[in-house]
Amino acid sequence: MKDTPFEVKTSITRKLKxxxxxxxxxxxxxxxxxxxxSLGNFSGxxxxxxxxxxxxxxxxxxxxxxxxxxxxxxIQSYKNLSxxxxxxxxxxxxxxxxxxxxxxxxEENKVVKELLTRGLESIELYEESSxxxxxxxxxxxxxLIVTKQYIMDSQEYLRKAHIxxxxxxxxxxxxxxxxxxxxxxxxxxxSVIFFLFVVTFGFSISNKISHxxxxxxxxxxxxxxxxxxxxxxxYEHDELGSLTYTFNKMVSSIHVGRSELNSTLDRIRKLQxxxxxxxxxxxxxxxxxxxxxxxxxxxxxxxxxxxxxxKGKDIVEIQRSVGIPESILREWGSFxxxxxxxxxxxxxxxxxxxxxxxxxxxxxxxxxxVILDKMDVEALAFLPLIIGSECIGAISFxxxxxxxxxxxxxxxxxxxxxxxxxxxxxxxLFDETREAVAVRDEFLSIASHELKTPLTPLKLQLQLxxxxxxxxxxxxxxxxxxxxxxxxxxxxxxxxxLIEDLLDVSRxxxxxxxxxxxxxxxxxxxxxxxxxxxxxxKQAIIKVHISSEKDIVGMFDRMRLEQVLINLLVNAAxxxxxxxxxxxxEKNNDMAIIRVKDQGPGIDPDDQERIFKRFERVKGSENIGxxxxxxxxxxxxxxxHNGIIRxxxxxxxxxxxxxxxxxxxxxxxxxxxxxx
Amino acid sequence: xxxxxxxxxxxxxxxxxxWAQKIIFIINSSNSVxxxxxxxxxxxxxxxxxxxxxxxxVRFFDRNDESELRKVFLSSILKKTSRQVDQFWIGxxxxxxxxxxTKVQRDSLVVNLVSRFPGGIGYISEGTKLGDGVKVLEISxx
Numbered sequence: 132m133k134d135t136p137f138e139v140k141t142s143i144t145r146k147l148k149x150x151x152x153x154x155x156x157x158x159x160x161x162x163x164x165x166x167x168x169s170l171g172n173f174s175g176x177x178x179x180x181x182x183x184x185x186x187x188x189x190x191x192x193x194x195x196x197x198x199x200x201x202x203x204x205x206i207q208s209y210k211n212l213s214x215x216x217x218x219x220x221x222x223x224x225x226x227x228x229x230x231x232x233x234x235x236x237x238e239e240n241k242v243v244k245e246l247l248t249r250g251l252e253s254i255e256l257y258e259e260s261s262x263x264x265x266x267x268x269x270x271x272x273x274x275l276i277v278t279k280q281y282i283m284d285s286q287e288y289l290r291k292a293h294i295x296x297x298x299x300x301x302x303x304x305x306x307x308x309x310x311x312x313x314x315x316x317x318x319x320x321x322s323v324i325f326f327l328f329v330v331t332f333g334f335s336i337s338n339k340i341s342h343x344x345x346x347x348x349x350x351x352x353x354x355x356x357x358x359x360x361x362x363x364x365x366y367e368h369d370e371l372g373s374l375t376y377t378f379n380k381m382v383s384s385i386h387v388g389r390s391e392l393n394s395t396l397d398r399i400r401k402l403q404x405x406x407x408x409x410x411x412x413x414x415x416x417x418x419x420x421x422x423x424x425x426x427x428x429x430x431x432x433x434x435x436x437x438x439x440x441x442k443g444k445d446i447v448e449i450q451r452s453v454g455i456p457e458s459i460l461r462e463w464g465s466f467x468x469x470x471x472x473x474x475x476x477x478x479x480x481x482x483x484x485x486x487x488x489x490x491x492x493x494x495x496x497x498x499x500x501v502i503l504d505k506m507d508v509e510a511l512a513f514l515p516l517i518i519g520s521e522c523i524g525a526i527s528f529x530x531x532x533x534x535x536x537x538x539x540x541x542x543x544x545x546x547x548x549x550x551x552x553x554x555x556x557x558x559x560l561f562d563e564t565r566e567a568v569a570v571r572d573e574f575l576s577i578a579s580h581e582l583k584t585p586l587t588p589l590k591l592q593l594q595l596x597x598x599x600x601x602x603x604x605x606x607x608x609x610x611x612x613x614x615x616x617x618x619x620x621x622x623x624x625x626x627x628x629l630i631e632d633l634l635d636v637s638r639x640x641x642x643x644x645x646x647x648x649x650x651x652x653x654x655x656x657x658x659x660x661x662x663x664x665x666x667x668x669k670q671a672i673i674k675v676h677i678s679s680e681k682d683i684v685g686m687f688d689r690m691r692l693e694q695v696l697i698n699l700l701v702n703a704a705x706x707x708x709x710x711x712x713x714x715x716x717e718k719n720n721d722m723a724i725i726r727v728k729d730q731g732p733g734i735d736p737d738d739q740e741r742i743f744k745r746f747e748r749v750k751g752s753e754n755i756g757x758x759x760x761x762x763x764x765x766x767x768x769x770x771x772h773n774g775i776i777r778x779x780x781x782x783x784x785x786x787x788x789x790x791x792x793x794x795x796x797x798x799x800x801x802x803x804x805x806x807x
Numbered sequence: 808x809x810x811x812x813x814x815x816x817x818x819x820x821x822x823x824x825x826w827a828q829k830i831i832f833i834i835n836s837s838n839s840v841x842x843x844x845x846x847x848x849x850x851x852x853x854x855x856x857x858x859x860x861x862x863x864x865v866r867f868f869d870r871n872d873e874s875e876l877r878k879v880f881l882s883s884i885l886k887k888t889s890r891q892v893d894q895f896w897i898g899x900x901x902x903x904x905x906x907x908x909t910k911v912q913r914d915s916l917v918v919n920l921v922s923r924f925p926g927g928i929g930y931i932s933e934g935t936k937l938g939d940g941v942k943v944l945e946i947s948x949x
Binding site for chain 1: 866900902903904905906909911916919920923924
């Protein structure tokens with residue numbers, strides 16, 4: 132298909148118009164030709180007619196002259212000369228009239244006219260001379276002869292004129308006769324020319340039109356049969372050529388439209404395939420595997436990576452890759468989100484990036500030529516994996532050959548990326564759910580074990596006591612009984628504490644944890660706690676440091692804060708038995724800060740956030756009893772006071788729990804109680 | 808037969824010369840011509856030449872058929888018989904419109920007519936009285 136616009140150089144309409152005009156012109160020429168060829172004949176007929184008239188007039192004049200002549204010859208027989216003269220004059224009138232008329236008619240024949248004029252002169256002469264005859268009879272003889280001389284002259288002239296007229300008439304007729312076929316010859320000649328014109332010009336036009344129409348019809352048939360690649364040849368640059376050109380363009384655009392439709396359908400099918408495969412993939416690993424295989428296949432990419440943004444760490448990690456050299460992966464396996472590179476920027480800005488050439492890529496990221504040099508790529512696409520308002524990672528597609536990245540391509544790649552993101556998100560939720568279920572299962576086993584632990588000795592001792600009573604051997608010693616009772620109390624307290632914790636969790640979960648605020652001094656509360664529970668902790672040293680501002684008075688829930696404090700102390704005692712615990716209270720800009728620092732094994736930074744969640748315990752604490760609810764409940768209580776609880780710790784260097792709560796004087800303060 | 812005819816014609820031609828009158832041609836005295844050949848006379852008579860050298864129209868006056876002089880004229884100048892001449896003029900009248908010259912009866916009338924027409928020419932018998940208006944035209948050659 133030529134891109135140059137079609138140029139109409141000729142026109143069938145114009146040709147047909149020209150043919151029409153030519154035909155009209157032909158008829159005009161035909162008519163003029165016939166007319167001109169007949170014109171000679173018409174004038175010839177006219178000439179013959181006038182010659183005939185002249186001839187008749189001359190004959191009449193000759194007759195008249197003869198009569199006059201005879202009249203003169205017989206003049207002696209007349210008794211009265213005046214009678215003879217009258218007769219002569221009357222006859223002469225006719226002669227004159229005829230000759231003058233003949234002269235007028237034969238205006239064009241000069242010879243005839245000349246002869247007739249001379250004849251008229253002679254007539255005048257003999258008329259003049261005849262007067263002598265009629266007046267005197269003396270010299271009659273000679274006068275008569277003289278007059279007759281003139282009569283003879285006039286007769287000669289008129290006869291000669293008559294002969295000339297006849298001659299001319301004969302010649303005219305001969306010419307007429309000779310030319311009688313001229314109009315036919317002209318008509319036949321023009322007809323032949325017209326015939327040739329029709330045969331050449333008309334046939335040529337009709338052939339060309341028929342050829343073009345057949346050509347177009349053939350093309351239409353081909354297209355009907357489904358051949359959209361057929362381009363009809365253009366024979367003439369006329370209206371039909373223009374029609375053919377438009378037809379070709381139309382077929383081409385249909386062809387392009389069909390291939391675009393097919394490609395779109397293909398892509399939709401591929402997306403469906405990806406969706407199906409994703410529905411089978413449950414874990415993040417499976418999803419990434421499927422993403423890589425299916426999306427690379429669908430995008431027809433030659434190489435690429437699948438990168439994930441590590442939560443809370445601002446680190447991008449390449450999880451999977453195809454066709455990327457090992458050396459690059461080793462060096463660039465993970466990098467900070469703030470790094471100036473396409474993957475990190477795509478994640479940061481939530482926008483895809485497309486590079487049609489390595490030069491374009493290096494124009495944006497000149498420092499990354501070290502990576503590009505090791506790879507055989509021509510075009511690159513980087514796509515964010517977006518879930519809602521969050522970006523969880525990115526994928527890249529690299530192409531070894533030029534790729535235009537038109538709008539359809541970009542949309543398709545984004546659709547793939549969205550599919551991957553959805554699937555990955557789903558898998559992450561799945562993993563989290565599974566993990567949560569596992570945590571709960573573990574909690575249940577711990578909880579049942581913990582609940583059972585105090586019950587077993589309780590049951591044993593009760594059985595023992597029961598046996599002793601039923602046997603009635605002897606009275607159970609009082610001291611022993613008291614010890615047993617203390618033990619029962621201890622175990623029941625433990626159970627009660629466990630059940631209370633579970634109830635607190637339930638309250639928090641259902642949003643029923645309410646604070647009973649009262650105004651008191653935090654320092655006092657700390658001393659009270661130390662006084663009440665210090666002995667229970669069996670701790671060698673508990674150092675308490677209260678800052679100079681002794682009175683930190685505010686509106687707090689005393690019971691709950693004591694619960695938090697005890698919890699922290701118990702934990703410290705539990706994880707660092709026999710080691711000193713430091714406790715401090717200080718005030719900082721309307722914030723009360725309580726620190727509880729132990730010298731235990733410390734908490735891994737990875738766990739520092741986790742330990743405040745439900746059913747979570749520090750790793751490696753399997754040998755230490757507890758439901759793992761203490762810190763969760765504590766954090767929720769502090770949260771309800773609009774404060775925060777956090778931990779500062781290094782492995783092997785102990786842990787320091789810090790509580791920061793605002794000191795509130797006003798009773799009417801909105802309290803947030805989270806259900807989480 | 809032919810031979811006999813030739814002898815008769817020869818005799819006819821010879822005889823007038825022997826006994827007939829002498830023939831004299833006259834023209835108008837205003838005419839500058841004074842001598843012509845018999846052939847020229849023939850041309851004038853048969854209207855082959857209709858004008859004199861000075862442009863005047865030739866008017867030939869013939870004589871009556873019975874006239875002896877005409878016989879001399881026919882035999883010596885025209886070298887034709889009367890019938891031949893009549894035949895000629897019938898033809899001329901039809902095909903050229905020319906008429907035969909007017910025939911005049913008497914010598915005196917010939918003289919009169921020649922004197923009246925400037926281009927006039929006629930023949931008369933020897934001894935006829937000539938007026939002022941005419942003069943004799945010499946015939947040269949045979």
